[in-house]
Amino acid sequence: MKIKTLYVRFYKSFNYDYLRKSHPKAVPDEWDRLPESGLFYPFVRVSMESGITTVVGANESGKSQLLGAIKCLLTGENIERRDFCRYSQFFTVGGEMKKPEFGGEFTDLSKEQVAAVRSIASLGDSVKVETFHFFRMNTGTVLYVKNGKDWSEVKVKAADIKSLGLPTFFLIDANTPLPDSVPLAYLTATDKAKKARPRAKMLRWIENMVTNPDWFGSKETIDKAAPQLIEDYTAFNAVDEIDDEHLMQRLELAEKLLVQVAGIGKDAFEQLKTAVRNHDGYANGIVKRMNEDLAKALNFPKWWSQDSEFSLALTLRDFDLVFTVRDRTGSEYAFSERSGGMSYFLSYFVQYLSHVPTGGQEILLMDEPDAYLSMLGQQDLLRIFDSFAEPEDKLVRPIQVVYVTHSPFLIDKNHSERIRVLEKGDGEEGTRLVANAGRNHYEPLRSAFGAFVAETTFISNCNLMLEGQADQVLLAGVSSLARRSESKGATLNLNSLSLVPSGSAEHIPYMVYLARGRDVDTPAVVVLLDGDREADGIRTELKKGYRDKKYVDDEFVIQSSDIDVADVTVATDAVREIEDLIPIDLVLLAIRHYATEVLSPEDAAQIATTVTAVPVAAGQKVFKAAEAACKAAGTTLRLDKVGFARAVLHCLEHEADKDLRAVTIGNFEQLFTRIDRAQRQAVRSNGRERVRRTLNRYKDSFLRDHPTSALRRDVEGLLEDIEHQLTEVTDETERVRKDMRLIRKDFDLAAEPGAILENYDEFRERLEALPYGGVQAVQGS
Incomplete structure (x- = not known):
């Protein structure tokens, strides 16, 4: 059994779902009306992933309180009047003070749990039971279960609650380190x-x-x-x-x-x-x-x-x-x-x-574990969460994971569907869930983290420079969907690859300079350009370099036209931009969906009936053909690239059939393969550059201080300093460590540390050669 949806009302910063209450077409659920008055005060609903749910939001948005709500729901303990939302209109001292209310929709039921639900609700064996709703109200504990088209509502006794077998929770304490x-x-x-x-x-x-x-x-x-x-x-x-x-x-x-x-x-x-x-x-x-x-x-x-x-x-x-x-x-x-x-x-x-499973379903709760961990440490923690949710041992029961974070590095960017953004409104509005936050790349995530994109640029293992934000949306969205689909082809690891939109192709050389031209330690960079004439010019400019210095090798510059049209199913004679990888049937779906978002219902309906085809002329790009089709049909729709990209992702996930989805993902996998290959090579190359810079910096400093002679202890100190800087394990760094071990042995550094090093000229030659031994070790790799 797992929690599918959490319901919270009148709890601390969670008042009620004020947006749903004000919606003219909102239909109350059975549990949304107050029993005393029948008034509609809907619960705040937070959907939960069956594996991992990531809760983010600004300070005081109610993130930690959501974890508290899960505990109250599962145990029925610590539901206190003092925690009633204090800016709620129902917070009063004039009569009996109320308590907060909690509920949950539970799914993935065992046979025993289905039998318990049927028994409590007096349902026959013919009634299909896949989920049930369980609420802890001021009026008592209530079970709601669907009985055909109607709901069965039953008050539940304490003994019956136990028979339901609700999940238990456990915590990983984020504030207790190991002692010295x-x-x-x-x-x-x-x-x-x-x-x-x-x-x-x-x-x-x-x-x-x-x-x-x-x-x-x-x-x-x-x-x-x-x-x-x-x-x-x-x-x-x-x-x-x-x-x-x-x-x-x-x-x-x-x-x-x-x-x-x-x-x-x-x-x-x-x-x-x-x-x-x-x-x-x-x-x-x-x-x-x-x-x-x-x-x-x-x-x-x-x-x-x-x-x-x-x-x-x-x-x-x-x-x-x-x-x-x-x-x-x-x-x-x-x-x-x-x-x-x-x-x-x-x-x-x-x-x-050391966690010992209880034998029943468990939920791991963790509150802000990012406070003490570096970026890489947070990425490692994500792997621990994954091991709870998807254990390697198939005999171990998977555990639901819900954690709260402030950090963009504890967001698994390969799984945007896991993200839940909480936002606190004004006055009595209280905390609400921002719908589809993870798929809107990247608002309101940017607000939740301060600056989600800008502050994470140039700090990953590798940065992919893109022409525009639409490229970012499409690459991230299709890659994330491909990971969740049955496809086993190439995807992008968005936790080690930052997608950096540059605004346009002409800005890319400057963005590359910002990433690689201003500091000693620079990140790896890959560039993705369109396959048109403007992009060809930018590629030439990158070959020449920015300010007469080259900052990215040509092998790390990819153009969409590098993809052979024989390897993809497209409507164009060449892949001139990323949108050309989108099949025409999906383009039509996206146009219609985009129209429903930006036009009136009447105008959107006109689009659906008049834009029935998107003919692509020779040499034309798919997006330009889509714009032309809308114009030729006499519509008022003006396509925006980012909005169109978001519509493509929506339709790909929710409207496209299996075959159309497979064709689209297959097209993008051709591009993902090229990006992935370039990323690996760029990271390797950047590592070699960093090692050489480190070695040359230490070597030059040492030779300035010791131009003609040095003590053995000075040489040993130099080698130790270099070792501490070789933080990665690669063929190159291992070769450097081997060469330093030979220097220690050949010059007998362990004997008489205070003695002057003999054969200093020979040592100097060995030191000069040290940066290049690693290069020879990886030559041709």
């Missing part, structure tokens, strides 16, 4: 000891010292008692810290990681504590095995894309297990030396791995 360390005393203690007050611990510690005066009788007795004193003091300090509830939660998370995820038994911690107390080397063996189990259980490189060699390890420090991380440089760091985002991501990851 966890005391062995904590891992071995009982729950009662863990929660002991620090004052009591301190008194017991002092009492222990007072009752053992022999501990301080001689040096020998002090040495013998020292481990016990350290252990007791560590335990005291740990409990002193975990008296803070937040730190207690962090230690509980660490325990989950070690016990539930890594599968380390409690006895291992007891044995480790004893070994430390006895100064036994056995302790190192235990920690080594713990680290092996931890690495195997986490398989962290699969999820942390920023470093494929990243690992989490345990280091023993007195009676504490300290969490450390190792990266591709082979260096080891404490948590405090790394970014806070990494420890928060680890927290989310541990909570994901």
Whole structure:
């Protein structure tokens, strides 16, 4: 069972659906009228995806409150009068104060749940039950189920609610990172000891010292008692810290990681504590095995894309297990030396791995996990959400995911259908759901995020420069639909490719310059141009370069005319622009739909009857032919490219038949294949450029400081600095690391760090050659 639609009324910023109430043709649902007066006050309705739903909106728009509404619906708990919408006209102190009301439409029912619904509603076996509506009202709990054309309305008792088997929810806590360390005393203690007050611990510690005066009788007795004193003091300090509830939660998370995820038994911690107390080397063996189990259980490189060699390890420090991380440089760091985002991501990851399914349907709720994560970290978190919604193990029940975010990087741009934008109106209007926000590229998403498109330009792995916004709408929309269809062909990964509309073809050279001509570290860029004469001129200009410098190689400039018409089903003799990939039957559907959006019903009906064909002349573009067809029919319709593109996407998803949809997607897949290939090559090329720039910058700086000689430690410091900058794992960076290992070996850098490096001229030659060894490693790739 899953939630298909959430209904909220009079809850905090959710008052009622004021737009639907004011619509002259609105038809109330059975549950939308107030029982006391019969007045129409419709619930705010928020549809839910069966997999992942992404909730966005400005501050105070009600995003987090939506998660609260889901909890109230599923549990019936914490539905308080104090949460009644305070600017509602029904918020009063003159009579009995009301409570907020919640409802849900539930689908994907099991046989047992269908039987329970039939029993509660007294329906016969012949009545088809696919969904039901369940509401927690001020007048009681009510079940609504369709009985033919009518609704059956039944008040539900508490025992019957249990028989329905409503989903349960669980949370991934976005505000609790893993701790830097966890005391062995904590891992071995009982729950009662863990929660002991620090004052009591301190008194017991002092009492222990007072009752053992022999501990301080001689040096020998002090040495013998020292481990016990350290252990007791560590335990005291740990409990002193975990008296803070937040730190207690962090230690509980660490325990989950070690016990539930890594599968380390409690006895291992007891044995480790004893070994430390006895100064036994056995302790190192235990920690080594713990680290092996931890690495195997986490398989962290699969999820942390920023470093494929990243690992989490345990280091023993007195009676504490300290969490450390190792990266591709082979260096080891404490948590405090790394970014806070990494420890928060680890927290989310541990909570994901340690989650134990209840056996019934579950919903994961998460509130603003973006606060602590970098752009790439947020992209990695999306993969964790995907693993909940679509687990690799088909025996594991998929979990619905609903999360709230402020960040454009936690939007899966390949799935715009997941997005729900909340907007808060004025006065008593309250929060409403903005319809079709994800498909309107990109308003009101831009308002929800501040500047959705502008602020994400030039920061992805690769940027695709487009002539206009209509290109952006078509590429994003068709790619997203193709991912959701049965097609297995090429699509665009919109999470790693930013679509950047330039306004027109003439602006593209300047946009390329903005992306690649103003900074040391530049993003990869691919350019998509039309196949007309103007675009040919722009391509020539890009070959020459902007301000006499070339910023994009010709192999990364694609024109629509590169597509062979023999490989697509089109009405033109060449693909001169993206719209030429749209079949004529879909063009006709889009014209009619666009007319219903911008014209009166009478004029739109005229379009439907008069524009019955779109003839395409030799050398003509499809969009120009569509404009000409509207004009020839004597209509007043003026086609706008962006509006037409949106209409194409609407018709492709909702009106086109299966064959027409397959032809359209197949046409666009030819273009997606070319873009995808150019993107991969551009990212590789850009990575090689960045490595060479880094190496040359460090090399030049070092040789300026050390023109004729250097100490071994200076050379070692240089190599370490370079290693820390090689953040990607590629053939080139691996070759550079190999060459640096040979330099260390050949010049014996580990011996006598304070000595002057011998054969400095030879070293200088090796250093000069370092940037080019990587190029040779990838030559021809």
